[in-house]
Amino acid sequence: MARGRGWMTTAWCLLLLCTAVNPQSRRKDSSLLTFLVGESVMAVDSLTKMITNAFTSGESRSTRAIMGQHQMSNRERFMCDTKGYRSMTPPTSVHRLMPGDIDVVAAMGDSLTAGNGAFATNLAQLFLNDRGISWSIGGQGDWRSYLTLPNILKEFNPRLTGYSLGKAYSYSKMARLNVAVAGAIDDDILYQAQVLVKRMRNDPAVDMKNHWKVITMLIGANDICIFLCTDPVRHHSDMHLKQIRAALDYLQQNVPRTLVNLVLVPDIMSLGHMRNKPQVCEIMHALECPCLFGANAASKAQLVNATIHGYRKVERELIESGRYDTRDDFTVVLQEYTEIAVTDDMKDSNGYATMDLSLFSVDCFHLSQRGNAYAANALWNNMLEPVGFKAKHWAPEFQTVKCPTADSPYIFTNKNSRDYLSRGTDTRWTLGSG
Template sequence: MPDAMRFPITAMITITIFVTTFSASHQRTLERTAFDEYTPLLRQIRKLFIAVMGRPTHTARSLQTVRSRNKLQKQMDGTINFPCSLNNARSEKRPSSVHALRPGDIDVIGGIGDSLTAGFGLTATSLATVFVENRGIAFSSGGQGSWRNFLTLPNILKVFNPKLHGYALGDYFTIDKESRFNVAEGAAISDNMPYMAKVLVNRIKMDPKVDLKNDWKMITFSIGANDFCTEMCYREKPESILEDHKEDVIDVLRILRDNLPRTFVNLVPPPNLEIISRFTHKPPQCYVTHSVECPCIFGLSYTKYQKRFGQIIRKWQKIEEDVVNMDEFDTDDFTVVYQPFTEEYAVPKTKEGKTDLSFLSEDCFHLSQKGNAQAANSLWNNIMEPVGRKDVHGTMLFKKFRCPTANHLYLFTRRNSKL
């Protein structure tokens, strides 16, 4: 067989495997679908893969391969101090108001969402390993290692409160106990979120390490990429996903509010996927993966609708912000804050002006660990920025790292931002 033919055939076989895996509701946090009869088989295939290949973030050799491709963040040795002072990091007495929370007051952390929250492909070295869930280093609810090697929101908060509980511990599926309160699923869409919120609530309530009434909880919620990629273009009226999503977000926030006292929710909007169409110098396999993983944006049949789809994505983001600002979601012990660093996010460029692929996984769709760390840095900055003055572009890793100040020790909410 000619060498020119080997790549497309091999790539398509691999792509078919992982896209099928993404598409199937293969874990128990998603509702029943037509794929359910294949669930046991898919689960066993994924477990077999892990058994043979090992858990990438638990294996020095795998991490070294990723590091050689410049897809891991720069490691911080013991001579480098954490960027923030730990003075007054945790209140002497547990605060009674969500609007007076310091970083160290967060006791429990969790997340709901799709493959970006589940950490798909963060340490991938091939297309086949993109569907490995590096959940323990996922930006919003993974706590494997420390901020020095894997910057995540939990690994930042652990510095302020070493007793933080709930973050995922490694490369695990949601059916594994080590996933803890990161219940995100690949291929999830907005419609799955209310059910996923109930699963999260149940896990938290059943955990003996959680003081449901008194512990302060932080939940990060982000969804939308799969709705844009595989849902909206198949509807008679693509805009219909907007009203459905509004209802889903309201349902999710009510479930969390009514079941989890003392909770701070970060709502992170999905990035505008138009940015992917602006990538330059993509490797050959990424033209294929983009078309297969995201046909609504990259399928030739929908080229003429791209402007319309872009408007839908921006309206989706605005709907989320509007729901967050509803008065019913801002009480003394529960609040939701819109963290917009993804609104205008763009993948960094190299000195030559090319898309810097080191921030992306092997499919040029998901993030690499370095890109994931950048997302964690950006989310943390948003949390520490006042509502109405939050960065919408994200930040380069450690270039800007917000800290509590003497003038404002608290996580910003609508009430304490002095709007």
């Protein structure tokens, strides 16, 4: 068993190296090397679990207790009233889109969307893609066990499709419309958009013309973490703007009846200001994000911080420009819950926060299943908050769950937010409680 785990660690490190240096492997996630290593790691991991479970008991329960979300009983009802939030006939405008009107979900991005290591108990398992429980696109089980955006939307529309299941790489059928690839950077996002459109067109469950779709995109962290310090020109905010604009333009031209959630580049800097990180996490941070945590990190901090702000600035300016508000059947909304990872009440007198290890995988970088639940809850809340009033941080799962109401039944867009706020409506929304 130890030998198997050692083999998985070697394979994981090999793939990590190939992903970093080989854009084609990173982009396509279907090269022979990726396929062979990926399938082999999954097979050895399954065999290891079978052997472990034969001689021990409770391992999965202890892992779930440490890395999993708060569990709800099957008797627990969903926090929001779901009746009346699917239109009698499909709306013709994205600005009148209710949660139950969404028929298809999809996602684009990197390892954070691929669900890398959400239940990992060793470094080798970081390579496993837990797409079925990914915050934006996982559809495994239901919200009581795995709080994800699709599992919330299934309460409003049980016929929802497109979500991922189980452990799967992007080439797997179980990945469905999750085209995220571990190690992806800005250069890859247009290619992912092209792959996504092709999959949608070939999926018999997707009606491209009539189904309403929600696509969630998060990209840019790897540019900043890995490549910025060696090629700051290619990974400048101007290039970030160029790449995400090309991908969004492609989606606008090829996917009708769509709302795109563009998630703001996350607060990576905060990881460097957290206490209580195990030694293995310090090492992994230096490997996974060398520009911020590697050699001479202090000299690069200013560049990293400026680039994060630059990426966010161009994302905001692109969406606020109205470029994607020219048609009634397509729009892009910037979701901002990733802006602040550590709120002031979490910091000590020196400005440091203690890392909540239950939110992270074994590398303290990727999200645990509970971390994915936090992210899903925050994304859902952002979707039900008007533009200009979106929460800029996350909170414990189920602590605050926004719900559609008769006064604000639609997912908020740039246009309907202005209409809603112009009515002088109270900006306190109905909250569910978990």
